[in-house]
Amino acid sequence: MINPPEHVLTTNEFHWQLGLLQNLDVGLVVLDADHRVVVWNSFMSNHSGISDPCACGKQLPELFSNFPNDWFKRKLNSVFLLRNRAFITWEERPYLFRFKPHHPITGVAEFMYQNVTLIPLSSPNGQIEHVGIMVYDMTPVAISQQALRTANEELALLSRTDKLSGLANRGHWEECLHQEYERFRRTQTPSSLVMLDVDHFKKINDTYGHQAGDEVIRILSNLLKSHARNTDTAGRYGGEEFGVLLVNTNEDNAMVFAERVRNAVEALTIRHGPHQIRFTISLGIAQVNNSHQSHEDWIRDTDTALYHSKTTGRNRTTLAEDLE
Numbered sequence: 147m148i149n150p151p152e153h154v155l156t157t158n159e160f161h162w163q164l165g166l167l168q169n170l171d172v173g174l175v176v177l178d179a180d181h182r183v184v185v186w187n188s189f190m191s192n193h194s195g196i197s198d199p200c201a202c203g204k205q206l207p208e209l210f211s212n213f214p215n216d217w218f219k220r221k222l223n224s225v226f227l228l229r230n231r232a233f234i235t236w237e238e239r240p241y242l243f244r245f246k247p248h249h250p251i252t253g254v255a256e257f258m259y260q261n262v263t264l265i266p267l268s269s270p271n272g273q274i275e276h277v278g279i280m281v282y283d284m285t286p287v288a289i290s291q292q293a294l295r296t297a298n299e300e301l302a303l304l305s306r307t308d309k310l311s312g313l314a315n316r317g318h319w320e321e322c323l324h325q326e327y328e329r330f331r332r333t334q335t336p337s338s339l340v341m342l343d344v345d346h347f348k349k350i351n352d353t354y355g356h357q358a359g360d361e362v363i364r365i366l367s368n369l370l371k372s373h374a375r376n377t378d379t380a381g382r383y384g385g386e387e388f389g390v391l392l393v394n395t396n397e398d399n400a401m402v403f404a405e406r407v408r409n410a411v412e413a414l415t416i417r418h419g420p421h422q423i424r425f426t427i428s429l430g431i432a433q434v435n436n437s438h439q440s441h442e443d444w445i446r447d448t449d450t451a452l453y454h455s456k457t458t459g460r461n462r463t464t465l466a467e468d469l470e
Contacts, residue, residue: 173243173260173281176267181205181222184276193245193258212244225264225277234262236284247285259288308382310360311367319381320441323391327441330434337393338400341448342407342429344386345460350425358418359386362425365416373407389448397433397465404429404463412461428455432466 173193176185186201194201196209207215225232234242236259245258261284267276306318314322326337344350344362351359363386370380370390379391392400408427416423430451438444451466458464 171283173279175206175279175281177206177222177277177279179226179275181219183209185278189281190243193248194243210243214239214242218242221264222277225266226274229266229268229274231266232264234260234264236261236288240288242279243281247283255285255289259284311363311382311388313367313370313388314379314381316381316383319379319383319389319391320445322379322381323389323444324441326391326393327434327438327444335394336396336433337391338395338397338431338433339444339448340390340392340400340404340407340429340431341383341445341452342388342390342404342427343452343456345426345428345456347386347425350423354418354421354423358416358421358423361416361418362386362423365414366411366427369410369414370407373403373410387452389445397431397467400431400433401463401465404431408461408463426461428452428460429463430455430466431463 171189173189174185174187175183175190178184183201183204183206186196186198190201191197194209201209206218207213221232221234224230241257241260242262243258243260245260247255247258261282263280263282265278265280266274267278269275306314308315313319323339329335330337344366347359347362350362363382366388367380367382370388374380374390374392377393379393381389381391383389390403392403395403408429411425411427414424416425430448430453432444432447432451434444438447447466451464451469454469455462455464
């Protein structure tokens with residue numbers, strides 16, 4: 147049986163196929179075995195500002211001063227050697243060629259995010275003597291995914307944050323306390339809990355209005371954040387009661403923190419409309435210990451110390467250990 151002769155491209159066919167490759171909305175580069183450019187389509191010319199005649203015969207580092215040549219050569223050599231495609235996603239590396247984005251909806255992007263495919267191209271002798279590089283503009287996808295990720299992070303933060311105070315809400319704060327209690331059981335590393343309450347808060351609301359009470363909560367919350375370390379967790383436990391988890395802190399150092407906060411509050415004057423509001427806080431402290439069977443026990447001891455401060459004159463700090 148005689149095989150039909152192989153089809154030979156006519157001049158017209160070659161012309162329209164070349165036109166198709168040149169006008170793809172995808173970057174197309176072909177490199178030879180010496181890593182020199184032999185094909186450079188219109189997409190690459192338009193986005194790089196480098197024409198086809200100027201690009202051909204050059205290596206990519208000669209065309210782009212910021213080109214990641216060592217990293218790219220390892221990718222390229224694996225394609226020549228293994229005769230398999232290689233893929234570079236924008237999540238792995240935002241771009242191979244630093245081009246400006248050109249979509250109106252992606253104007254916020256600093257550069258064009260790219261997916262890149264490296265394709266081994268065999269010659270008639272079966273040898274891989276060229277590699278094709280396909281460059282896909284992924285900027286709209288990348289921007290959308292980043293916006294979604296940011297939105298999810300913001301939602302997660304909102305789910306953990308008390309709206310009025312800006313501190314951790316009770317659920318998140320208590321979960322942090324539970325984790326610290328479990329860490330103590332494993333490591334016996336001391337940590338302390340401070341609970342505090344605004345003295346005569348109902349009187350503030352009744353005298354100046356609930357908006358004034360809200361302002362007291364906000365100012366006190368900001369003060370707690372300014373005194374706490376990054377490793378500490380301050381939260382609104384409920385109403386006008388707050389808790390501060392002081393990690394790796396014994397009760398003596400917790401007392402220093404509590405008194406610093408108490409004195410700062412006592413020195414505060416909050417201006418709300420025509421009013422000047424002064425207030426005080428009462429505090430209780432408990433260091434976690436092996437008598438606590440749960441983080442709830444730890445809270446209970448701290449709350450008992452706080453209650454003692456409230457019932458013995460207010461504007462003071464009590465250590466749970468002193469009540470035993």
